[in-house]
Amino acid sequence: MRAFLAELHRRDRLLSRVAWAHVALAALFVAAMTFDERTILGANPWVKPFKFAVSVAIYLFSVAWLRTDGGGGGLRRAVLPRLGRLAAAGPRRQAAAFLTPTPQPQASSAAAAASELMTARA
Numbered sequence: 001m002r003a004f005l006a007e008l009h010r011r012d013r014l015l016s017r018v019a020w021a022h023v024a025l026a027a028l029f030v031a032a033m034t035f036d037e038r039t040i041l042g043a044n045p046w047v048k049p050f051k052f053a054v055s056v057a058i059y060l061f062s063v064a065w066l067r068t069d070g071g072g073g074g075l076r077r078a079v080l081p082r083l084g085r086l087a088a089a090g091p092r093r094q095a096a097a098f099l100t101p102t103p104q105p106q107a108s109s110a111a112a113a114a115s116e117l118m119t120a121r122a
Helices: 002-011 013-035 047-066 073-092 103-121
Strands: none
Touching: 002 013, 002 047, 013 047
């Protein structure tokens, strides 16, 4: 297991570190779930950030493992800023994360993601 983790870190240090940070965040969110009895539409408000942290960690570990050339600048420019914005937006509007999104925010989010990907490739 230690050799596997060392290889993962060798392939892409930044993605590996960010993935481990999300694992730590997921653990904090689990702790918050146990102490916070509030609900938003019947769900604990820490469930959504927990799921987000776990899914991002899995994604980043997967991408870091698939990286073999030691590069990844384009991926970092495309993914990491978007993850930062999503993480920062969560605490400001937790209740909105549980509501059905309207077409307008979906369209603007898709446009922002497409713009970031085109910028990263340039």
